[in-house]
Amino acid sequence: METLDAIISQYIDPYYLRIMVLIGINIILALGINLITGVTGQLTMGHAGFMSIGAYTSAILSMQYGFSYLAALLAGALMAALFGVIIGIPTLRLEGDYLAMVTIGAAEIIRVFFLNFEPGGKAVGMAGIPQHTTFITVWLVALIIILLNVRLLNSRYGRAFYAIKENEIAAAASGIDTTRIKILAFMVGAFLGGLGGGLYAHYMYYINPQDFGFMKSIELLNMVVLGGMGSIPGTILGAFILTLAPEMLRIVSEYRLLFYGALLVILMIFRPNGLLGNVRLYDLRKRWWKKEVETWQS
């Protein structure tokens, strides 16, 4: 892998390589939100909180306790998953925007916690995290995550997630334990958030609590909504576009965020269901199936 990375870095400009790495990390993070919000229909606006838990846990473990890269990543992701369950429990009783508010609040509390967290360097943050994350590792992990996501969504669990979003009462009447499945969605989503956070920390070398504020959560949520809620290809596309957009908009330098904001409004007006809204893998299959039937009939 290292030699592969060495070869790649010889041929690709470091600036583009960096963008590609960030796209890979954002795909993993956005897929987590897609699972909770896009597929299961539970609005989360605090994903950066899970990300920060993964980032800090893995950074501290690899810097101060000598954990290997992989073990640190996994531990960070598991820690985030644990918090996902804790935050998922209010979903038993809360719905829609009340739930959104709780996720915002929880993420803010996590951020303030890290601002006062001695081992994490308080507001200064942590520097000197080993830079293990490379182009190859990120994309390897991202590919595995994408494949597992496809797997999961095509299983009885995936169907249960969609069922809860579509009609919770009918889902329960079909024997789906809606409470458990919703917590499961939060747990898996948070796991991916923590994993992305760990990858991010081991790429950036330096992290501090302000990296994981409300705007970060929103940025990630935008990828899912823009790409198309509940759609894996859409989420990947959204992560590509919204990671690239700020870079492309660098030409307009200080007007960058102005354009970004306007872009969101315009896209929502013209593509309210996202670019690939409702395009799921089986829709593509369905088109293929129809064609097959037609040719067979003729």
Added chain:
Amino acid sequence: MAVLSLENISQEFGGLRALDAFNLDVEESAIFGIIGPNGAGKTTLFNIITGIYTPTEGNIVFQGRNINQAATHKIACLGIARTFQNIRLFNKLSALDNVRIGCHGISKSGFFSSLFGLPSMLHEEKQIKEESKQLLTLVGLYDKREEYAENLAYGEQRRLEIARALALKPTLLLLDEPAAGMNSGEKAELMILIRQIRQDMKLTILIVEHDMNLVMNICERIAVLDYGRKIAEGSPSEVKSDERVIQSYLGAGA
């Protein structure tokens, strides 16, 4: 033996008594009808049986088990499936997926075997798909299996709900106004379907319905509800000739 017994069920909504000391015994493999005017408490009864509401008073006994406090999904897994008066399908999923979701309660694959696609899970998936296709064939929707549920015609949606409910392999099937909004041709087909389901799957069917003709035709036993109370019970001919039923259901002038 009674599959389902309701003992002294009462349900209050903020002082309003929707059901009042209601008793009912549904015999095994019967087609049992519940009729009554609007607001008589028929749908409330279904919501109590399926655990969406917990009754204020009384007991619900299903196959000798008290299910008063059981959650909706638990009751479904025990073998009570239902359809809804105001159709509740998973609109943005295909007809096939709607039925496959119906299999959730009786399938067993764990989270990790689903995630990694272990052979046992793939085998179960295959079975689910086969059974779902058979059910779609039964209700005459096989050719529409890849359509989104929301794109189906009204009558088709009602039949898809029945297929989804049957996917649970229930011992008791609750149909909440299955003929609502259907024309007479569709109603005739529905009656054949209901009889066939009972015969093929050996289950008990409880129907709440407005359409007198349908209920009188296929039900062996009928209970009449009015203002949350049972005012009559018996065979269709007994109910038809009952004074109180004629008074309250068909109106005093009838």
Added chain:
Amino acid sequence: MFWEQLLNGLTLGSTYALIALGYTMVYGIVQLINFAHGEIYMFGAFAGLFLASYCGVNILVALLGAMAFCMLLGMLVERIAYRPLRGKSSRLSALISAIGVSIFLSTLMVLLAGTNTRRYPDVVPNHTFHLAGLDFSLMQVIILLFSAALMLGLQFMVKKTRIGKAMRACSQDLDAAYLMGINVNRVISFTFAIGSALAAAGGVMVGIYYNAVWPYMGTMAGLKAFAAAVLGGIGSIPGAMIGGISLGILEIMGVAYLSSSYKDAIAFGILILVLLIRPQGLLGQKISKKV
């Protein structure tokens, strides 16, 4: 000490309440979390600053001017970014559009005014009152009185006027209101105008009280005011008032008696606790699912 903190909390709380009202009124009618509302508040603070520094007006004119400006701004935002989405898209796309507006407005202000923190000129004399053993600053008195007046005015408008009745009808059922001949678009526009004006008043008063105005001031204030609206029960006008005031008081008390470094976490901690006990907020109505 305690009573003084209570007074400080009441002052902060009434500004939260003013912002929270905008969230709750808009939410009550179109079920949209208007994330740009915090930026409207920030624009109000800057508009007041502009009037006070460059036009040398007194505080009342600055307040009214900022309110009028933000009324127009709020209506403009609704017209451009929300109305085209209404009825044909999910609530989440409207939410993202609101976030887009929020990013746009705060960046616009950075471009116009820079990122530095600005201060109001001395529009309010630094006068202190002593009453019943308590020290009041003049600004505190102004905030409390002006907020109370605005809230009473709002209550009167919603309960007694024709447009208020139309607003209440729209919050019950938008489609039915439309069928009854209410010009729904105009009512929504008006709701945005009123909410924005209240936020602008909050912005100007906070700007003077804390002597600081900067382009990103709307983010945290907006989040906390939204938390206050949810705390009180979103959609309920008295709920937003009570939610705002109690959040302000609890936050000041928390800072005074617990820890100042956890200031921003206190508001959200309280909110989560309350929602766990009362999922519909303090004054919200319990929505029972219809099957």
